[in-house]
Amino acid sequence: MNDRGRSSAVVIGCSTGGLKALRSLLGALRADLAAPVIVVCHRGSTDDREHLVELLAQAAPMPVQEPDERSRVRPNVVHLAPSGYHLLIEADETFMLSVDARVNFSRPAIDVLFESAAAVYRERLLAAVLTGANDDGAIGLKAVRARGGHALVQSPEEAEADRMPRAALQVAGADAVLTLAGIADRINQRCP
Template sequence: MSLSADPRVDFKLLVVGASAGGVSALQTLLAALPDDLPLPVLVVLHLPRDRPSRIVDLLDMRCPLPVREADDKQPLLPGTVTFAPPDYHLLVEDAATLALSVDAPVLYSRPAIDPLFESAAEVFGAGVLAILLTGASNDGSAGVAAVRQAGGHAWIQCPDDAFSPIMPAAALAHAGADAVLPLSSICTRIKGLAR
């Protein structure tokens, strides 16, 4: 599998983080995923912890891939979009398995983006593509740093293009990025992840 922007890259996992404005951004991003995407896609969207989420039902209608909420110890499924459930951190446990955690909130959020990105980097190293979208906190900054330090790639939504620029701007200031793009350009590039 190659990436149109860099055919030397062989990604094994796509991780995505979003917060304020993230529902709309994810609707656009997930609709752009190729229907033959060979990668697992893991998503953290900051959600209220005290009620069930309907995000899977909402986004499953727009995404060409199956969309599901994570279960603890479930297999890492290629060609499937898996969301962190409310009040649990989503982690990559090993190259074949996901885990859910009730560790303390990170920057007031559970699920949080940093634990997902950091665990993905630890397991998959240079095989990780992390995409950080709109949001109103610093969550994601440490995760982007971990991905890049492990040799993975990070694409960050251009703060000027984001509904809330705080999260992408904070990550750029803290960790930099391999690409800073408007959402439309992220969607164009992501089509290069097809088989």
């Protein structure tokens, strides 16, 4: 596979149904995945809010962490946006946290992560929009595609909540519409 078929960073966004979807998706990733995986999952007031890191760490074959601000984006780590903060990537591939206004009624917002990651990784970025009951991520995915990044959307038929993948498809389109298993395969292929 040539460089055009490769990605050096992965961003994932989800909301309603996201915990289950992420556990399934992360669980299917190869343990030696070379890329960092950076995740925004909207968190409600439910009890998964505090325990999301542990719940994902049980499923993922690599470490799952909430990144400290200013820390480096590290390969083979799942970085999970902390509750109440937007997560952004700086040009030097370090994390930035912000408490700026909610975007799409959300903080963290998927659009904020995707847009900043698109600016840094450009065509080296792989972005996936999964299940969710709002439109967050659609504009972000459009930004990813505009920079030549690889855009995946979970099949609305499979998604627990189909509004988020449908909004992404409508606003941004995608390079592929796949099941969670298909998205995991694609990430494994593109990030050897």
